[in-house]
Amino acid sequence: MADSGLRIGAVVPGNPFVLAPMDGYTDLPFRRICRDRGAGLCFTEMIPVMALIHGAKSAARHLRLEKGEGPVGAQIAGHDPVLMARAARMLQESGADFVDVNAGCPSRRVTNGGAGAALLSDLALLADILRAVRASISIGLTLKVRSGPTTDRIVLDDVARIASDTGVDAVTIHPRTRAQRFGGRADWELIARFKERCRLTVIGNGDVTSADDGMRMMRRTGCDGVMVGRGAVGNPWIFGELAAAYEGKAAPKRPNRAELYRTIMEHFDLVVDYLDGDERTAARVFRKHLSRYVRGMPGAVQVRRCMCRVLSRESLVRVISQVFVEEGV
Ligand SMILES: Cc1cc2nc3c(=O)[nH]c(=O)nc-3n(C[C@H](O)[C@H](O)[C@H](O)COP(=O)(O)O)c2cc1C
Structure with missing residues (x-):
């Protein structure tokens, strides 16, 4: 390096x-x-x-x-x-x-x-x-x-x-x-x-x-x-x-949808840990990140509309499946 x-x-x-x-x-x-x-x-x-x-x-x-x-x-x-x-x-x-x-x-x-x-x-x-x-x-x-x-x-x-x-x-x-x-x-x-x-x-x-x-x-x-x-x-x-x-190296590949999905879930799980397992607060805190992760993607507007329904890990998965599931991620 x-x-x-x-x-x-x-x-x-x-x-x-x-x-x-x-x-x-x-x-x-x-x-x-x-x-x-x-x-x-x-x-x-x-x-x-x-x-x-x-x-x-x-x-x-x-x-x-x-x-x-x-x-x-x-x-x-x-x-x-x-x-x-x-x-x-x-x-x-x-x-x-x-x-x-x-x-x-x-x-x-x-x-x-x-x-x-x-x-x-x-x-x-x-x-x-x-x-x-x-x-x-x-x-x-x-x-x-x-x-x-x-x-x-x-x-x-x-x-x-x-x-x-x-x-x-x-x-x-x-x-x-x-x-x-x-x-x-x-x-x-x-x-x-x-x-x-x-x-x-x-x-x-x-x-x-x-x-x-x-x-x-x-x-x-x-x-x-x-x-x-x-x-x-x-x-x-x-x-x-x-x-x-x-470092003069080639640009790394942009994250594909699988990597984006993995990152969203990893980030959310880290927030839950940080908040000592409080998924509800984590979900509230995480919404602002989520809307930026999906920005510009097909389905992002729908995700933003459903943001208030993100109240737990399970509901997060449900909401983001609108963006990811059709692709088989
Ligand atoms: C939501 C938000 C919170 C910020 N909070 C702080 C902060 O706590 N301390 C600070 O020095 N600057 C804060 N800033 C300013 C940023 O550190 C940075 O100086 C500014 O956003 C310009 O950089 P950027 O164009 O890369 O965003 C904040 C900016 C934003 C958008």
Whole structure:
């Protein structure tokens, strides 16, 4: 395998393709599905520090890591340097390979408390947080940012200086502003400029939905790693395709229907395990993945219409048989 080119502290992933932190998606089961299909590195969903420190069940679940899972960055969201440092320490003790500070989430639920992308409007606080977290852990520290609060206030030059001064090991850049949310295109030129101007390890992110996109992002920006979010939901095979393209190998075959069916069932069973056997909750959690797995297939609309009837493993099989059974899968 070609040298990954991506290094985060002591962590050297097998390849530079990274599953993005996605709240409600990148739990242990989905990370496993992506890792087994080629992701070099994965992030947890964002973990709110208050929930973590107060021992909320949801936070405990988010930070559940599997032995031998491979490199995982645990992401925290918060705004108080002391609490962020405490939470980071807890993550280190739980076995995370590195800690990621969320300074990119534009959701009001997060920014109203001064966390996520709100930190891009208070760079002194961001620096305090990074300094405090750095001092509290011996594992790697990464930072995930958007490009700034608004298009007329791009703060990536300041972010580069702060990240270098506070001992951050790598920065992920999603080059949309907080105000843009998911509108428009990610401006990859901003990643290129950031990479040109500092010596930090950079993970580029935004709008990569194919191996071609990933290769183009690497060529155009010089980034060390490529992070994929929405493009991996329903398509975890993108990581194997990216890795093959990076190594100059032929593209692996797209999954056939049998492989797709197997993956859906494997993913569902992993979610059931993760939820300690609670099939009903697993079914509810899994619906969003299911609708992406079958997207574009004949019968997908019908599956989406029946989604509310997915309440157990048995009903999942019944609903997806509309897409798979005629083919004898
Ligand atoms: C449903 C969803 C949840 C997300 N949750 C998080 C999160 O918890 N932490 C974070 O830093 N970014 C989060 N993001 C942003 C992604 O990590 C990523 O930066 C963004 O989706 C752009 O990448 P993409 O074009 O590959 O999807 C989320 C995005 C989506 C769509």
